[in-house]
Amino acid sequence: MPASLRKFIGLLLIFAAVGVASCQALVASCSTTAATPTVLTPR
Amino acid sequence: MAERYQQTPGRFPSPKGVLMFLLPLPVLFAAIASLARGHLGGLLGNAAGYALFLVGALLLRQGLLSEAEYDRRRVAKAPWPLKTLGGGVIALATGVTAWLGAGQPLVMAVAFGLAALLGCYLSYGFDPLAAKRFTDRDGVDVTDRVLEALTQAEQSIAVIEQSTRNIRNAELNSRLRRIVALARRVLTMLEEDPRDLRRARKFLNVYLDGAKQVTQGYAKTHARAASPELEDNFRRVLATIEEVFQEQQQKLLETDVTDLDVQIEVLTTQLKREGVI
Numbered sequence: 001m002p003a004s005l006r007k008f009i010g011l012l013l014i015f016a017a018v019g020v021a022s023c024q025a026l027v028a029s030c031s032t033t034a035a036t037p038t039v040l041t042p043r
Numbered sequence: 044m045a046e047r048y049q050q051t052p053g054r055f056p057s058p059k060g061v062l063m064f065l066l067p068l069p070v071l072f073a074a075i076a077s078l079a080r081g082h083l084g085g086l087l088g089n090a091a092g093y094a095l096f097l098v099g100a101l102l103l104r105q106g107l108l109s110e111a112e113y114d115r116r117r118v119a120k121a122p123w124p125l126k127t128l129g130g131g132v133i134a135l136a137t138g139v140t141a142w143l144g145a146g147q148p149l150v151m152a153v154a155f156g157l158a159a160l161l162g163c164y165l166s167y168g169f170d171p172l173a174a175k176r177f178t179d180r181d182g183v184d185v186t187d188r189v190l191e192a193l194t195q196a197e198q199s200i201a202v203i204e205q206s207t208r209n210i211r212n213a214e215l216n217s218r219l220r221r222i223v224a225l226a227r228r229v230l231t232m233l234e235e236d237p238r239d240l241r242r243a244r245k246f247l248n249v250y251l252d253g254a255k256q257v258t259q260g261y262a263k264t265h266a267r268a269a270s271p272e273l274e275d276n277f278r279r280v281l282a283t284i285e286e287v288f289q290e291q292q293q294k295l296l297e298t299d300v301t302d303l304d305v306q307i308e309v310l311t312t313q314l315k316r317e318g319v320i
Contacts, residue, residue: 010166014066017158018096021137022069025092025144029073029085 059111060104060167063133067096070140088143095136103129103163106170118177118189118237124170130163177237189237193230196247199255200226206255206262212274218281219258225288226251232295239295246291254284 070093077085106126113119138156141147147155176186200223207219229246233239240247261277 006165010162010164011062013158013162014062014166015162017137017155017162018063018066018133021092021141021145021147021155021159022067022073024147025073025085025089025140026069026076028145029076029080029082029089 059107060100063100063103067093070096070144073144092136092140092144095132095139099129099132099136102132110171113171116234117175118186119175121172121174122170126167126170130160133163134160189240192240192247193234196230196251199251202255203258206258209262210265222254222285222288225292229292239298243291250284250287
């Protein structure tokens with residue numbers, strides 16, 4: 001695989017993982033009915 | 044054993060790895076929003092995620108800078124695997140943010156983390172593992188000796204720079220800055236071609252070390268008692284040092300030219316013998 005293609009796919013993955021997780025966290029904290037993290041929901 | 048190579052401070056900052064500082068910024072805003080809304084769970088999750096992102100980005104950046112230095116040098120020890128470690132911490136930060144900050148199920152958070160790890164690997168690669176070794180003409184491995192000499196020279200230059208800040212004389216300061224620039228140029232030439240180290244031994248052991256001691260001594264004495272005679276002597280010594288450093292640089296350049304001349308001569312003779320020219 002050419003180095004430039006490898007880097008491009010790497011950047012896409014970083015944007016997809018880090019970017020999406022970060023933006024979801026921001027949306028969750030700003031939404032009026034804030035999403036409670038599954039780990040903190042009472043069983 | 045020689046110490047591992049460490050990045051020289053005081054150079055122009057490189058933009059390498061800055062993306063990993065910018066991309067997680069929404070997590071910081073998420074932590075602030077959680078604080079404003081009084082959501083303790085969200086605050087803790089986002090704050091932990093952002094802190095991990097920062098640590099990961101710092102490690103990754105340091106790893107990238109060390110790798111650039113490693114690539115530039117002809118002789119270098121393998122740097123600490125900071126890039127790989129940084130990628131791992133960023134993957135953990137992504138997982139923590141997805142799980143505690145965004146409220147994703149644990150399995151999905153792990154998937155986020157793995158995607159980030161793979162992304163870091165594909166984009167930045169792993170750290171170099173092998174040392175770039177150097178053997179002299181007799182076939183003896185002198186890597187440690189070369190690295191030690193270069194590290195010591197860097198330290199001497201750093202001491203001269205530090206002492207320059209304590210000397211309040213514009214003329215002497217500019218002369219010292221010129222000397223430091225010359226010394227760095229000579230050092231760069233030695234880093235690029237360590238075969239010159241033997242020729243530059245006197246420069247490193249006598250002149251550079253002497254320049255360090257004299258500058259350090261003057262910076263201390265001059266702060267306590269100013270004396271015009273001492274200042275004149277120091278000025279004269281600096282002029283000599285500057286001259287010697289310039290000569291050293293010239294000598295190294297001339298050696299490179301001589302080496303190239305010899306190589307051209309050998310090639311020409313060989314081509315003539317084979318009837319090509």
